[in-house]
Amino acid sequence: MSKTIILSNRLPVQLRISEGRIEAIPSVGGLATGMKSVHQDGESLWIGWSGLTREETPGDLEGDIDKALAGHGCLKVSLSREEVDGFYFGFSNRTLWPLFHYFMEYSEFELANWEVYEAVNRKFADAVVEEAGEEDVVWVHDYQLLLVPEMVRQQRPGLSIGFFLHIPFPSFEIFRTLPWRKEILRGLLGADLIGFHTYDYERHFLSSVRRLLGLEVNFNEIHLEGRVAKVDSFPMGIDYKKFREAALRHAAMEEGEESDLQRRLNLHKASTPEAKFFLSIDRLDYTKGIAKRLKAFEYFLQKYPHYREKVRLIILAVPSRSKVPQYRRLKKEIDELVGRINGELSTVSWTPIWYFYRSLEFENLIDLYTSCDIAWLTPIRDGMNLVAKEYIATRTDQSGVLILSEMAGAANELHEALLINPNNFEQIAQALDQAINMPPEEQAARNAPMQKRLERYDVEKWAQDFMDSLLAQKKQDAPYVAS
Ligand code: ADP
Numbered sequence: 001m002s003k004t005i006i007l008s009n010r011l012p013v014q015l016r017i018s019e020g021r022i023e024a025i026p027s028v029g030g031l032a033t034g035m036k037s038v039h040q041d042g043e044s045l046w047i048g049w050s051g052l053t054r055e056e057t058p059g060d061l062e063g064d065i066d067k068a069l070a071g072h073g074c075l076k077v078s079l080s081r082e083e084v085d086g087f088y089f090g091f092s093n094r095t096l097w098p099l100f101h102y103f104m105e106y107s108e109f110e111l112a113n114w115e116v117y118e119a120v121n122r123k124f125a126d127a128v129v130e131e132a133g134e135e136d137v138v139w140v141h142d143y144q145l146l147l148v149p150e151m152v153r154q155q156r157p158g159l160s161i162g163f164f165l166h167i168p169f170p171s172f173e174i175f176r177t178l179p180w181r182k183e184i185l186r187g188l189l190g191a192d193l194i195g196f197h198t199y200d201y202e203r204h205f206l207s208s209v210r211r212l213l214g215l216e217v218n219f220n221e222i223h224l225e226g227r228v229a230k231v232d233s234f235p236m237g238i239d240y241k242k243f244r245e246a247a248l249r250h251a252a253m254e255e256g257e258e259s260d261l262q263r264r265l266n267l268h269k270a271s272t273p274e275a276k277f278f279l280s281i282d283r284l285d286y287t288k289g290i291a292k293r294l295k296a297f298e299y300f301l302q303k304y305p306h307y308r309e310k311v312r313l314i315i316l317a318v319p320s321r322s323k324v325p326q327y328r329r330l331k332k333e334i335d336e337l338v339g340r341i342n343g344e345l346s347t348v349s350w351t352p353i354w355y356f357y358r359s360l361e362f363e364n365l366i367d368l369y370t371s372c373d374i375a376w377l378t379p380i381r382d383g384m385n386l387v388a389k390e391y392i393a394t395r396t397d398q399s400g401v402l403i404l405s406e407m408a409g410a411a412n413e414l415h416e417a418l419l420i421n422p423n424n425f426e427q428i429a430q431a432l433d434q435a436i437n438m439p440p441e442e443q444a445a446r447n448a449p450m451q452k453r454l455e456r457y458d459v460e461k462w463a464q465d466f467m468d469s470l471l472a473q474k475k476q477d478a479p480y481v482a483s
């Protein structure tokens with residue numbers, strides 16, 4: 001029987017060793033949370049990095065680690081500390097991530113990191129080649145593994161290979177600045193199908209292929225020697241049912257069954273019933289616009305002082321890539337901003353910002369989604385932003401307002417939200433004011449069509465569409481391969 005091999009740097013669980021015992025923690029981030037649902041339902045093997053370097057892995061625990069991963073349908077690619085530094089913290093997160101998100105000034109072009117990136121991509125490709133049967137389908141994910149499709153293709157030309165990019169593909173003018181731009185395009189073109197979240201990212205990619213490789217592009221097909229690679233957009237969905245059911249369970253909870261977090265939220269709501277909670281949830285990443293959001297909140301409270309003591313911003317920032325200097329600097333900036341704003345504006349009975357710097361359990365995430373009147377998500381640039389979709393899915397009574405950056409891929413599908421430019425504080429302040437005063441009927445009228453759309457095109461449908469399209473592409477190619 002054929003299976004799907006999912007390949008990504010991040011597995012759905014991260015391993016840690018605590019007091020000689022292995023702990024498996026769910027991974028955070030759109031790729032892992034989205035693909036987890038697809039993986040659970042299907043016949044698939046997921047290959048990726050365990051989160052531990054070889055140096056952190058005691059030899060006598062190797063077997064247990066493999067067993068722990070196998071329990072989740074996963075297989076590890078073993079990486080040394082040096083490889084993780086050059087490949088993950090280096091080329092992936094100090095070159096590609098900032099460049100693809102238009103943070104050109106953060107992007108470093110280090111030959112040594114590129115070489116490690118290439119070598120580690122080869123390791124992932126070799127792991128696929130070893131595991132894949134003739135009929136298997138390979139689905140490679142994200143910017144950490146851009147070279148893998150071509151590397152697998154060279155060794156196994158007959159395999160069906162798909163690739164999906166979870167972050168934006170930048171415009172040609174940005175992409176062309178990368179010294180290894182052609183190698184990256186060729187790497188991707190090893191796939192039969194290359195998927196993006198939006199039509200704009202797809203268009204940018206095709207333009208780079210045309211201008212940098214001079215290849216013939218026919219609508220969304222690229223003609224290569226002996227085969228055709230297809231490019232298309234597939235906006236990633238969420239596990240709508242899971243979020244909706246969790247929210248319904250949550251609503252049906254008896255008194256005393258709530259989490260500590262929920263109890264505290266309820267307490268605050270009861271003491272000031274007219275108070276509004278603004279919610280902001282992201283990985284702590286400069287692309288998410290967290291520092292700007294804090295400054296915009298301060299601006300809002302200056303412009304509309306009558307909202308002081310009536311609104312509260314709950315910021316949840318999940319620790320991420322803290323070995324990269326920009327992330328460390330951002331953490332410091334956010335700590336200072338929260339401290340300053342709370343210091344200047346707090347009263348004995350009111351703290352304007354509640355700030356959590358940690359990962360939360362799924363149930364606590366639901367507590368926040370369902371308790372906050374307004375979700376305020378303003379990335380400066382974001383491939384999709386699943387948090388926005390998750391918030392809408394949990395609003396089972398159709399109340400709640402989503403304020404969303406137009407720079408997030410999700411804005412294309414969530415156009416009933418209040419869409420703002422994250423750099424325009426005036427517009428943001430007005431949107432917050434509008435959200436606070438939005439009548440319940442208008443909230444429902446905006447949320448209902450978004451919910452319908454999210455329910456119809458959920459993560460399962462997204463994966464199925466991608467797979468159907470990949471298999472159709474392969475069929476079309478078959479005569480070429482045979483000749
Ligand atoms: P990104 O992939 O850039 O991190 P997304 O918004 O697309 O951004 O995806 C983030 C995912 O991580 C969501 O599925 C969300 O539920 C999950 N997540 C975000 N914050 C937390 C948290 N504090 N604890 C657990 N999971 C979280």
Ligand code: G6P
Nearest residue numbers: 010028029030031142166167321
């Ligand atoms: C984004 C990327 C993913 C990545 C996730 C978390 O969603 O597209 O590839 O896994 O962020 O980041 P991390 O560096 O912790 O894997």
